Amino acid sequence: MSLRAGWSGLAALFAVALCAVAFALRYGIWVDAGPGPGLFPLIAALLIVIASPAVALELARPVPAQPDTGDEHVGTPGRLLTYMAVALAWPFLLEPLGYAPASAVAVLVLLVAGGVGWIASLAVTAAAVGGSYLLFDTLLEVPLPGSDWF
Amino acid sequence: MEVFDGLIQGLGVALEPMNLFYCTIGVFVGTAVGVLPGLGPTATISLLLPITFRLDPTGSIIMLAGIYYGAMYGGSITAILFRIPGEAATIVTCLDGHAMARQGRAGAALGISAFGSFIAGVVAALGIAVLGPTVAGIANRFGPAEYAALVLLGMVLITQVSGEQSFPRALVMIGVGFLASTIGRDMIAGSQRFTFGNLYLEDGINIAIIAMGMFGVAEVLILAERHIMGGGFRTDPGRLSDLLPTRQDWRESGGPIARGTVLGFFLGLLPGGGAMIASFASYVMEKRLSRTPEKFGHGAIAGVAGPEAANNAAAQGTFVPLLALGIPSNVVLGVILGALLIHGIPTGPMLITNHPELFWGVIASMLVGNTLLVILNVPLLPVFVALLRIPQPILLPLILLFCVVGAFSLNNNVTDAIVMGALGIAGYLLRKGGFDPAPLILAYVLGPLFERSVRQALLIGYGSPAIFITQPISAGFIVAAVLVLLVPFARRRLWPPAAAILGGRQ
Helix, strand or coil, X not given: CCHHHHHHHHHXXXXXXXXXXXXXXXXXXXXXXXXXXCHHHHHHHHHHHHHHHHHHHHHHCCCCCCCCCCXXXXXXXXXXXXXXXXXXXXXXXXXHHCHHHHHHHHHHHHHXXXXXXXXXXXXXXXHHHHHHHHHHHHHCCCCCCCCCCX | CHXXXXXXXHHHHHCCHHHHHXXXXXXXXXXXXXXXXXXXXXXXXXXXXXXXXXXXXXXXXXXXXXXXHHHHHHHHHHHHHHCCCCCHHHHHHHHHHHHHHHCXXXXXXXXXXXXXXXXXXXXHHHHHHHHHHHHHHHHCCCCHHHHHHHHHHHHHHHHCCCCCCCHHHHHHHHXXXXXXXXXXXXXCCCCEECCCXXXXXXXXXXXXXXXXXXXXXXXXXXXXXXXXXXXXXXXXXXXXXXXXXXXXXXXXXXXXXXXXXXXXXXXXXXXXXXXXXXXXXXXXXXXXXCCCHHHCCCCCCHHHHHHHHHHHHHHHHCHHHHHHHCCCCCHHHHHHHHHHHHCCCCCCCCHHHHCHHHHHHHHHHHHHHHHHHHHHHHHHHHHHHHHHHCCHHHHHHHHHHHHHHHHHHHHCCHHHHHHHHHHHHHXXXXXXXXXXXXXXXXXXXXXXXXXXXXXXXXXXXXXXXXXXXXXXXXXXXXXXXHHHHHHHHHHHHHCCCHHHHHHHHC
16 A cells, blocks of 8 residues: 555545535535435535545554565556556547557557567457457447448 | 245256256356456346347246356456456455465365355255245335335445455445445436536446446556566466365355355345345355454455355345346346246236246256356366466456456447546556545445435435334344444454453563
8 A cells, every 4th residue: 555645545535525515515405305416425425524534544653564575576657657548548549440450559559568579469469359359249249449441 | 845846847947958058058148248347247138138039938037047147157257367346246256256366276266156156046046946935025015214224234334345444444435436326317306416517427337337447457557567477376276176175165165155145045035135235245244253354355265155155145036026026126137027028927926826837947947057057167267267377468458458348348338448447547546545446336336226215215204214213124224234333343342352462461
């Protein structure tokens, strides 16, 4: 667990909860016949607001050092950022490029970023994209996104 | 004797060559869709519904039921291997099942899941035959107050299922899940909440998108950051005989499977209960009963055996309110009810009298289907486990590929895949901050049912919350929820852990 991520996450969730309280009050907490549309968003947001100080206290407490497991290299931000960028960009490419080309680009980038050689990357990309296309589009008849040229 | 005769008649129907064929197709397709993220049993059953028009009613319901409980087992495979729950009911399996896989015990986890599900399935099928029609009468007494109290109990149980996460963090995540479940059209007033004029948000976000993002994509990002050499898993032995659960595993799993089966069966009978509540109720119970509760979340086999037995028993138990009362407990059963109605078969108390071949045939097919699930899946254990030997730099892009296709295939909508990617990054950041997404997802599933039930109950009670404590069933669930919440605190106060006592003496 990262302390900075813990504090950032808590701050973000707390801010979301405060905004939700404001919106919930606007939706209406109680109407003539009973609970209004805002009651449950308010309860949910208050749950976050009320529990947040206890989480903040936990985060403020010193944490004992974690033992080193020895089998991993922690801290490869370049690889992580590549994965994040691909996870976000991939769906945006599906419609303009079509499923197969967009997925081929995304899988190839991830394989190369993971240190897989070019020939192996190309072979795995072809097998994965071709196989998934056959499984979903041909066998299961899930219409995958296509472009004008593919 | 009547039950025995009925089962014999049912076995005669279920073992007819064509019905056996439909059952095999059902459990095979169910396992496959459970393994593939996104394409869940609801979508599959809906897609296959037109095909069943050409079959006889018994054959079609046998096939659809096979898909339903086959998907329950299939969902466990990806939950154990890749921490991607195929179904909401298998979220709990991720906690200890995946931890076992990381310790090189994926085979034992998958094996105990298969055998536990089989035992639970067989016992539940017999339970349906013996107790079902009688116990189903209780479901008739369920109104909004009872639903609300049952879901409240479920919500309280969630706080106990959060692995290493503290109680306040679990509360925060429940709040987030609950808040997220209110996005979209308000089901009673019809007004929009948190949609900001966006059409995509009007129907809320599909649970599969959240599960795939928060579990699947987030797990990929965490593994990508760690850059573990090799597959990232301690390797399992290759032979099937070495993969199966050991005697010690069976000793540790026997009790949890038995308790999970009974708990799951009875929760399955209750409308609104279902497989998900059953699985995490079983997990909480096993953790409470265990002499080594600290092992839970770190690869305790009881944390896989109990919930897996419970979710399979509950999945089958849900057929009792469907067949005996015509009440579908979840969306999948709603679609199956649709299939029955299309065939002109009204469900309800008269079903057993008017269509005994269908009622007993479906129950007996569950015995046959669970046997087929074990026969199909146990020999495949080495294949499933071999997936973990794929080097991580190759495995992670493949998991992401299946998540993207799975997300898109839900509604043929690219926005689903975009939201899943964004939620994956949010899930990664939350997990880095020590927030486990499991309570969030469970609260997201239960939230709408809880809100609808509470609001309906308050409308019936003219705004007075007294309705929740004046109804006996509802009051019972509320007392149970309070006990679940308070007993651990009282236990710590009255019986401090041995370590604390020893620490004090030193």
